[in-house]
Amino acid sequence: MSHEPCILEELKQFVVHDALPTVYYIPDFISEDEESYLLQEVYKSPKTKWTQLSGRRLQNWGGLPHPKGMLAEKIPDWLQAYCEKISSLGAFSGKMANHVLVNEYKQGEGIMPHEDGPLYHPTVTTISLGSHTLLDFYTPISSLEDAVPQTEENRYLFSLLVRPRSLLILQDDMYQRLLHGIQACAQDTLTDKVVNLSAAGAVSGEKLTRDTRVSLTIRHVPKVLKTKLILGRK
Numbered sequence: 001m002s003h004e005p006c007i008l009e010e011l012k013q014f015v016v017h018d019a020l021p022t023v024y025y026i027p028d029f030i031s032e033d034e035e036s037y038l039l040q041e042v043y044k045s046p047k048t049k050w051t052q053l054s055g056r057r058l059q060n061w062g063g064l065p066h067p068k069g070m071l072a073e074k075i076p077d078w079l080q081a082y083c084e085k086i087s088s089l090g091a092f093s094g095k096m097a098n099h100v101l102v103n104e105y106k107q108g109e110g111i112m113p114h115e116d117g118p119l120y121h122p123t124v125t126t127i128s129l130g131s132h133t134l135l136d137f138y139t140p141i142s143s144l145e146d147a148v149p150q151t152e153e154n155r156y157l158f159s160l161l162v163r164p165r166s167l168l169i170l171q172d173d174m175y176q177r178l179l180h181g182i183q184a185c186a187q188d189t190l191t192d193k194v195v196n197l198s199a200a201g202a203v204s205g206e207k208l209t210r211d212t213r214v215s216l217t218i219r220h221v222p223k224v225l226k227t228k229l230i231l232g233r234k
C-alpha cells in the first residue's frame with residue numbers, strides 16, 4: 001500500500017534517515033517557557049486523571065480508543081493548542097489530532113517493547129518534556145528466522161535520542177511494523193545505534209543521565225462515536 005505524502009515540504013529537512021520510513025526529529029519544537037507551562041498543566045490535573053501502571057503513570061485525554069469507535073471527550077485547551085499545531089504540519093493527512101496520552105517516567109522507568117495497534121491513524125507524534133530518553137526499536141517476533149532465538153537483544157534494531165522540547169513524528173513501517181520501547185534505566189550510553197545522534201546534537205560514547213520525563217503522545221483516532229446512544233447506553 002502506498003503512503004500519501006502528507007507532511008509539509010518544510011519538515012523534510014528533519015527526516016532522520018532515508019532508510020527509515022519515516023522518522024522526523026525536530027529539536028526545540030517548543031520553547032523552555034512552553035515546556036514549563038505544559039509540565040505545570042500536566043501536574044495541575046486532578047489525581048484521579050492519573051493511571052498508575054508498572055513502571056510509569058499516564059493520563060488519557062480525548063476518550064478511550066475502542067474498536068467500535070471512541071467516545072470523544074473534549075481535550076483541554078492547553079493540549080488542544082498543540083494538537084492543532086501538530087495537525088497543521090500535515091502529520092495526520094489533514095485530519096485533526098483528537099487523542100493525547102501523557103506518560104510520566106521517573107528516572108529508571110520505561111515501557112516494554114510494544115505496537116500501538118490499529119485504532120490510531122498510523123502516525124504518532126511525541127513531545128518530550130523534562131528529560132531526554134532513548135526510544136528503542138525492535139523487529140516483530142514473527143519476522144526473524146526460526147533458527148535465531150527471538151530474544152529482545154536479537155530483535156533490537158536501533159534507537160532514537162529524544163531530547164526535552166523535541167517533537168518526534170513516526171510514520172509508515174516505523175509505526176506499523178516495528179515495536180518500540182524504552183529501557184528501564186537511569187543512564188544512557190550513546191552508541192552508533194542511535195541513528196539521530198547529529199540531529200540531536202550528541203556524540204557516540206556520551207553518557208546522559210535521565211531525569212523524570214513526561215511525554216505527550218498526540219494522535220488521531222479515525223473512528224469516533226458521535227453520541228452515547230450508539231453504545232447502547234442510557
Ligand SMILES: O=C(O)CCC(=O)C(=O)O
Nearest residue numbers: 101103111116126215217
Ligand atoms: O513515552 C514515549 O515516548 C512513548 C510512549 C508510548 O510508546 C505509548 O504510550 O504507546
Ligand SMILES: [Fe+2]
Nearest residue numbers: 114115116180
Ligand atoms: Fe507506544
